[in-house]
Amino acid sequence: MAERTRVAIVGAGPAGLLLSHLLDEAGIESIVIDSRTREQIETTIRAGILEQGTVEVLTETGASERVNTIGDKHSGIYLGFDDELHHIDFGALVGRNVWLYPQHEVLVDLIAARLAAGQDLRFGVTAERVEDAETERPRVVVRDAEGRESVIEADVVVGADGSRSVVKKAVTGSHGGFFHECPFAWFGILTEAPPSKDELIYSNSPDGFALISQRSPEVQRMYFQCDPETDPSSYSEAQLWDELQRRTPATELKEGPIFQRDVLKFRSFVAHRMQAGRAVIVGDAAHTVPPTGAKGMNLAVADVVLLDRAIRDLLLRGDATHFESFTDEALRRTWKAQQFSWWMTSMLHQQPGASDFERHRQIAELRTVTDSEAGRRYLAEAYTGWPLLGR
16 A cells, blocks of 8 residues: 655755755645665765855755855855966855855755654665656655565655656656766865865866865865876876866965865756656756856755745645746756856866867957956856746
8 A cells, every 4th residue: 555645755865855845834744765874865975066045045944054154155266267366256246155065064954954843754765666657646666775665655756866866767758858978077186275265266277177176174175177087096196286286377275185086077967858747856867067067956956946836836726837837947947057057167178189279269268258247247147046936
């Protein structure tokens, strides 16, 4: 016999947990499942730049207070090229900011908030498949850590289960979506060192891209462009610092012991649709973007805000208007974010085999941005985030 709930949410990441949090405001019950343990979710380290709108949703709904106490508010970024740093002042240009607050810290906050509210949150439970998606009683077949199979029946099934989403199969079918593979990757390090700069540096150099970011006052995160097949162990520490310093000539980097290194491959994906019947996908299940534009988690939050409104209207008022238009509304923002991420990526990275002409054109594009208030304003507006529809 199937277990009943109003909304079955697959995935206890930022999207799934925030959706359950927002639905609970309206008295709509949900079950959230995730194949991982709580410890795995809370200790998997991932970067996080939060748009102002994302921070407002987290704080105004009581999902997080720590974002304002241990999160680091940034009022801009630096663009580095031609041995110079150019500051893009978000506050002066658009009156908005971003927060450096790692994703795992957001998850710590959301899990604590949901458990305190009595959320039915099940770790170690794997979704096997979605059935009857086109009906008003879609079902999720699940398997617990002991291998026992059961069924959760709901009014709506939501896949917030990442790029390998099980729910996505029920939504997109064989079509899938639209892909773009990047011909380069990022070599990332974590180092025990003080910050090299007060805000992020996006650096374009003849040797390739570099990003100088922060994690905390004691730990910094840095990246440089590399071949996707690079072996993380192929560099000595001295070579890594030489590579990073060569690509950020306008800044003297603060060095320290490197305790983590990895190669981050990335590609763009957008599902051709985000819902089929009563099954919906959000976040990385529906789209992935290059990290250059800092849009990943923020897009997930934007999806959830829209979907929260749509589900409230559907289940509480019997109005399916916003539910039926969810895909169109969500993908409009997704494609804008894809465009911004592609623009930042192409402007800052060295394309394999690029000609001298392309190199000069790229520098001219950066100067077009930094020399123009309109150019700086567009970057600031897109980076800090467009208004969140639905809230």
